[in-house]
Amino acid sequence: MRDYPSDRVDLRSDTVTQPTTAMREAMASAVVGDDVLGDDPTVIELQNRMAQMLGKEAGLFVSSGTMCNATAIRAQTEPGDEIVTESHSHIYIYEGGGYAALSGVSVALVSGNMGIMEPADVGKAIRKGDGSLGHFPNGSMVCVENTSNRGGGTCYPLETMDVIATVARENRCRAHIDGARIFNASVATGQDVARIARDYDSVSICLSKGLGAPVGSVLVGSSEMVARAYRWRKMFGGGMRQAGIIAAAGIYALENNIDRLAEDHARARKLAEAIDNMEDFTVNLKQVQTNMLYIACEEGGADDLVSRLSEHGVDTLSIDDSSIRAVTHLHITDEDIDRSIAAFEASQ
């Protein structure tokens, strides 16, 4: 579904998608207002629709997934608290330490299996200030990333989601989902997003990844939580005026780009299986549950592999010395997958 000219296959991320002609038309004809004054009808519609889809009371449109997580953490913790999250989570690794700088919280890390935390490990990681003679920070929020990006695009089993939320509640913690790709998890597992998120206080959902919008995320939860997040969004400089222009792309994405995520998953699987069959590369096929694949190559060879693939017109990202990442999305066609397989073969 690529309708812009490109002679490259861009597998670096599902964030590289450009708005399609139909999405741009929806943006161009959007009715807008001033969202800081609270009267942009398109933003209001997007927030309400997302909240409804996730089974929550209210939604808040923000500029990015990072801001979504930051406002969620700030709205549900106090400085000196601690959040619990997986050791490779986006919140911990890729958000600039925002949890510490913007919310004043520390982090307790849980080692997951392919990015998936076990409920018992979450329970052990929660420390409470009360009863510790003042030694411990106050664990007050558990953050679950579904799908798990560094886990390989893996999906949490529903039961694990539910038990982690119970563990959080029993320990008087808020439960948050970094659901940047929660629709990928929903399509891959056949579980409705509202069911996945049922026991969680807040969910951040990205529109600018697999859903194909150019910008934006929505934080959903109770009206009270969203009212607090609204104030923090303002203080973080995230109030946007005629934001309906970009919210319209989000509404278009919700209407048109969810079910088709299954195509991205099938293409990622095909690419993963072909690469795993090659002499020089390995893909842990158990991890390939949605639209991502992490490819292991020889120690120290990742940057070189990325360059060689690039010479064949295929763009990927190096993750560490011996692994690179490829992600499928709405601009990747079946022909692109064949071309990528050929490029990997030629880069051995």
Ligand SMILES: Cc1ncc(COP(=O)(O)O)c(C=O)c1O
């Ligand atoms: C799991 C996860 N959470 C949050 C984000 C942050 O999104 P953004 O890049 O819009 O800030 C990303 C981005 O890739 C992500 O993969």
